[in-house]
Amino acid sequence: MDPAHWVKHPAPVNPNAQLSRSFYARPSLQVCRELLGKRLVRVLAGVGRLEGWINEVEAYIGQEDLGCHARSGRTARNETMWGPPGHAYVYFTYGMHWVLNLVTQEAGFPAAVLLRGLVPLAGLEEIRQRRAGMPESKLTDGPAKLCRAFHITGEWDGYDLTQSDARLYVAEGIRVPDSLVRTTPRIGLNNVPEPWKSKPWRFAVAPDSFPHDQREDKPR
DNA sequence: AGCACGATTAACT
DNA sequence: GTTAATCGTGCTC
Numbered sequence: 698m699d700p701a702h703w704v705k706h707p708a709p710v711n712p713n714a715q716l717s718r719s720f721y722a723r724p725s726l727q728v729c730r731e732l733l734g735k736r737l738v739r740v741l742a743g744v745g746r747l748e749g750w751i752n753e754v755e756a757y758i759g760q761e762d763l764g765c766h767a768r769s770g771r772t773a774r775n776e777t778m779w780g781p782p783g784h785a786y787v788y789f790t791y792g793m794h795w796v797l798n799l800v801t802q803e804a805g806f807p808a809a810v811l812l813r814g815l816v817p818l819a820g821l822e823e824i825r826q827r828r829a830g831m832p833e834s835k836l837t838d839g840p841a842k843l844c845r846a847f848h849i850t851g852e853w854d855g856y857d858l859t860q861s862d863a864r865l866y867v868a869e870g871i872r873v874p875d876s877l878v879r880t881t882p883r884i885g886l887n888n889v890p891e892p893w894k895s896k897p898w899r900f901a902v903a904p905d906s907f908p909h910d911q912r913e914d915k916p917r
Numbered sequence: 918a919g920c921a922c923g924a925t926t927a928a929c930t
Numbered sequence: 931g932t933t934a935a936t937c938g939t940g941c942t943c
Contacts, residue, residue: 755924764924766939774939791925792936798924811924831927841925885924 716867718859721782725756725801725808726898732799733902734873737815739847740864744823747847749815749837750870753901755883757798758808763893764886767807777855778807785865787844787854794841795850799858799867813840813884815847816904819913838904871911877902 716735721728732751739747757765757778766775766788777786778800786798786809798809815837817824824846828836837843844850849865858866880897 757924766924769940772940788924789938790923792923792938794925794936796924813924835927839925883924888922889924 711869714869715859715863716783716869718781718783721799721801721859722803723801725758725810728799728801729754729756729810729898730878730900732810732812732867733878733900735870736818736868737812737843737847738866738868739820739849741820741823741848742864745820747820747823748818749824749843749847750818750907751812751814751867752816752904752907753812753814753838754899755811755813756801756808756898757811757883758802758898759806762896764883764889764896765807771807775807778809780804780855783857783859785849785853785856785858787849787851787856789851790841795844796840797844797849797853811840812843813899814838814901814904815843816907816912817846818911821913834904871907873902873906877906879903 732754735751736748737751741747759765760767760770762768767778771779774788777784780800781804782800782802784800786800787795789795796811798811800809802808817836824836827846827848837846853865856865879901881899882895882897883899886894
């Protein structure tokens with residue numbers, strides 16, 4: 698990938714800046730698209746920071762969206778999605794996997810963005826440990842894989858990613874031009890009726906688009 | 918109370 | 931390409 702495709706955020710954006718609630722409090726598709734290239738940060742006490750560039754996301758938008766958990770109304774499981782934006786919505790699925798969403802839009806409207814993929818940036822040693830036996834390219838290339846790698850479980854459901862001293866949050870990152878963004882239907886909605894099944898609400902950018910020289914440990 | 922299935926993954930043919 | 935693993939959730943009876 699031509700490095701010229703990558704443009705750093707213009708000053709005065711602080712590249713370490715934690716995203717504020719106003720970022721999440723917007724239409725979900727806009728938040729979704731803009732999350733590409735941002736960094737998921739997990740602070741582990743005594744271990745250090747795990748970081749990854751966000752490279753794949755999906756939007757789930759309201760009760761009308763029959764692919765969204767909120768389709769069945771307000772329940773104990775989806776409660777977090779109905780709350781204020783900027784919180785983590787973490788749920789358990791397929792009897793063994795946790796997945797992480799970021800709540801979007803205003804409180805009272807159930808919507809969130811599912812994080813489906815990261816490109817490991819920092820804390821590689823810890824990430825590899827959590828994903829023992831997996832090839833380098835498959836450490837965090839799925840919604841449950843990235844939760845496994847970043848120590849994210851149901852305990853994080855409802856966590857406010859915008860609080861100061863957050864141990865889990867999203868920070869500024871690298872700018873991803875539209876020319877690199879692929880838009881497709883969402884993954885895994887096998888029994889969801891149309892038109893929801895085919896809504897192009899998945900946004901992805903190829904992992905090898907990200908600059909290797911900024912990673913803590915370059916892939917071998 | 919019972920049941921079908923899931924915003925998935927890893928292993929396998 | 932197919933499939934087992936594994937259990938919480940929401941829906942039906």
